[in-house]
Amino acid sequence: MxxxxxxxxxxxxxxxxxxxYLSTVFSxxxxxxxxxxxxQGGFELSPEQFVVLATLHWNGAMSLSEMAKxxxxxxxxxxxxxxxxxxxxxxxxxxxxxxxxxxxxxxTDYGQxxxxxxxxxxxxxxxxxxxxxxxxxxxxxxxxxxxxxxNMFKAED
Numbered sequence: 001m002x003x004x005x006x007x008x009x010x011x012x013x014x015x016x017x018x019x020x021y022l023s024t025v026f027s028x029x030x031x032x033x034x035x036x037x038x039x040q041g042g043f044e045l046s047p048e049q050f051v052v053l054a055t056l057h058w059n060g061a062m063s064l065s066e067m068a069k070x071x072x073x074x075x076x077x078x079x080x081x082x083x084x085x086x087x088x089x090x091x092x093x094x095x096x097x098x099x100x101x102x103x104x105x106x107x108t109d110y111g112q113x114x115x116x117x118x119x120x121x122x123x124x125x126x127x128x129x130x131x132x133x134x135x136x137x138x139x140x141x142x143x144x145x146x147x148x149x150x151n152m153f154k155a156e157d
Contacts, residue, residue, distance in 0.1 A: 026129075030129060034047045034050070034121065037125060038118060041117075041121055045114065049085055050115070052067065052071065052078075052085060052091065053111055053115040055070050056105065056107035057107060061094065061104040061105060062105055063104060064078050064105060082105060090111035091106065091111050092106050093105060093106075
């Protein structure tokens with residue numbers, strides 16, 4: 001439920017100082033830098049594809065719709081991305097033993113190798129954005145972001 005904005009609030013509101021704007025800018029910049037690091041490292045891998053590899057590494061096999069949920073992408077986008085990744089032999093679709101119509105997405109051995117090699121660039125990326133921040137700052141920021149994400153999930157209901 002929205003309320004009327006007062007003229008004073010309107011006058012004070014600067015979009016460039018909002019959490020939404022700042023988090024969007026950070027997301028764009030980190031994705032751009034990660035993409036560059038992957039290219040410089042000789043990887044034919046986008047940041048989004050890395051997230052798919054990481055998700056499979058940490059969670060194991062899953063359906064395409066589960067991957068879409070975990071990565072906040074729509075099913076069509078995930079399907080296109082997985083098609084490309086399958087051609088690169090990074091992932092494979094495996095039929096479910098119990099339900100032959102169901103397909104599970106799995107990380108290939110090669111995909112696991114690529115994930116582990118690309119992970120060094122994630123560490124490099126963290127050292128860039130974490131400059132002048134203590135580990136305590138980073139932990140607190142992560143906790144706050146997790147809380148705000150949970151608040152937004154609740155707001156969707």
